[in-house]
Amino acid sequence: MTITTLKTLFNTYKESALFGRYITLKNLDPILDKLQSKLKIDIIGHSVLKAPIHVIKLGNGPKRVLMWSQMHGNESTTTKAVFDFLNAAEDDLIAPILKHCTIAIVPMLNPDGAKQYTRLNANNVDLNRDAQALSQPESAVLNGFFKTFSPDYCFNLHGQRTIFSAGSTNNVATLSFLSPSVDKDRTLTRVRKQAMEIIAAINTNLQTVLPNQIGRYDDGFNDNCVGDAFQLKNVPTVLFEAGHYAEDYDREVVREFTFYALVTALDYVSKTNVSGDNYQSYFNIPENDKLFYDVIVKNALVNGNIYNIAIQFQERLVDDSLLFIPKVERFLTNERFFGHKVINASNLEVKTVKDEEIYIGYENDFVLINNEKKSLKS
Template sequence: MISTTQTQAQELSKQLYDAHESYKDSSFTHRRFKHRDILPVLQQLGEPLSVSPVGTSLEGRSIHQVKAGTGSIPVLLWSQMHGDEATATMAMFDIFRFLQASSDGFDEMRQTILSNTTLYFLPMLNPDGAERFQRRTSADIDMNRDALRLQSPESVLLKSLQQTLKPLVGFNLHDQNPRYSVGRSDKQAVVSFLATAYDPARSINEVRKRSMQLIVGMNRVLQRFIPGQVARYDDEFEPRAFGDNIQKWGTTLILIESGGQVGDPEKMSIRRLNFVAILTALHAIATQSYSEEKIADYQAIPENGRPLFDLLIRNATAMRNGKPYAIDLGINHVEVNTDSARAFSYRSTIEDIGDLSTFHGLTELDATGLTLTPVRLHPTTLDSIADLRKLDLVTLRQEGIVAFKIRGPIRKNTFPRYLVHLLSDGKLPGRPPGLGQIPTFLLKQGSKTKYVFVNGFSEEATGNGVVD
């Protein structure tokens, strides 16, 4: 049975979801923003928000606190403890815009939150890591494993704020591996939660119970928008982790992990889900409506399952010593930072090969009747991309020639209309394509090339799609 309060929360979440675009801070259009990008946005924040520096990183970058509300319930929220986990930071700035708004249909909700809670936000707790878009600090310390030694100044700051503010609730906001499944299903875990354990026995006291109750409400809200795609982390106690220790120190700790969604590499849709989930949770804290929730509903949320592949090719035929074998290929695309402040490239790998019938992929291709075939290298070393563009790539593709050696520099946006594998040393992936190799190969139907794969990305051999 769903109570009247829960029904109202559901309706409120739908209104927030629909209205998010009007609060979306346009300063953030991609995940790889830097400390210097958030500073002018922080400086522009006004009532009822106040901004103050509360510490500095190892390399001297300022860490700011944004405060809102005058209520008796303190709540602490921090993001980018890991520098490359920026989804919730974007959502925080959307929440700031929401809290500054008025006469938009949310005045009652806003007033309830601000009059009953005092909110302390720490956007970008690890600015040195964000500068490099890496998980760890500039001293190569994983902050979420530094709660005991407190070797990084960022870790010292977080513990100090927890000890002095004594928040009733803390939100530890992260991004997770986007390939986690929900249980053993084929569904991607778009968002995962965790009510961290505070001891090895995974005991449940009132502090941890509150975590579970709040997560139950957030899960119910998100199920409306991503049905069947919410999971929870395994709650094995990690004695070095901040989440586990903050729960142990008496603050109800909610871990939110933003996963991924196919077709949304910059996580704008999950940013929206964070906005909705966090605001509805803050309202539940302000009204104490979470007390109605049952911890059994938390335990019923499926755990994160076995990682999915980015691409799973099923039922391909591979020739080994003249004999055909049926194989599946599991391929993952790994983001690689580039010199550009916001760009990245992919380096793909064949992660597994063989019988993958019990696995799932975010994208799947049935290659029944198709033979896995190595690509061929064009016999002539070309001087430039301009020379490549002069070639009859359609005919060459049918001959299996997809790889080209280029002498000159390769500039972005100068590539031809078809997928090609460019080389500087003339070396191709192994023959035949195998475990751990770059997935550049052909899928052929008889003598006809059906699909071309370059670095794990594909197009039909007769297609004319442009590769970004």
């Protein structure tokens, strides 16, 4: 499916009720009610705090695709893209996908974590490290549905931090993907190659709109991770990581690219016998590095020395509003790192807004540069 077609679909069917990063079950409930008459929606279990976990089914084809989003409650970009796709499912352009695929989507696996805007569930457990123990109700729900649905393919939908670069470059990793390993030797099994082939197809299609901004996630093996565990069960599993795009802290631009990636993957699976033979270009995707900070104040005079001050936004939920609070992380003495925003202090003194020496851990929207107040966010 061409980028032009994908863009038209996105602009037509974008779910207007979802915006920003703080997406909870309260936001999804009215949308699920709206979709109830069009799609099959069931409750397949409950979270620690007894919030319902839904699955949405569509299509009636022989190829079975299972995807889940917000396993980490603070990773909501893929959830928005999922509902954009669900709206688009009524379009004739999506009909061939639904003819060849039966799709099951768990839009919010961790509703408790989503409400608190945290990676963890209500028991402070990372569900993506619980694939073997299955100690949490959400883990048991997903694993049980996996067995019942018996998918041919899995899409594991996540979000990644702003720190990631696509390779060791100053290109941000707007999207990243992974075909998880099945052992510590990272053996290239047939199932891994099948997942790689799907990722390669996504990368080929999206390079025209995201040149050099697609990364490959680290493939170190950990069978406590759900993607690794499902790949071990001989089901090709693709990890999607929705990352950062310039000035897009609400991840609305990234949402669109994530929609492109989802539909491209489904379109490829629906039309192709995914044998794993066409996996090689997967390795042309650069592996992620961690080279970005949200802000770098370059050439800053701090306590008599010149540094680049590295600042990362802390994402904090306050009264149901998500705040991005700048925090000084490091004083850098080299040029290896990049900033999504760069402020040149021109060798002038940089202090706190209280006119004190700036320090690691300082949190504020502002600094003083040569006694002039400077915003770190605008």
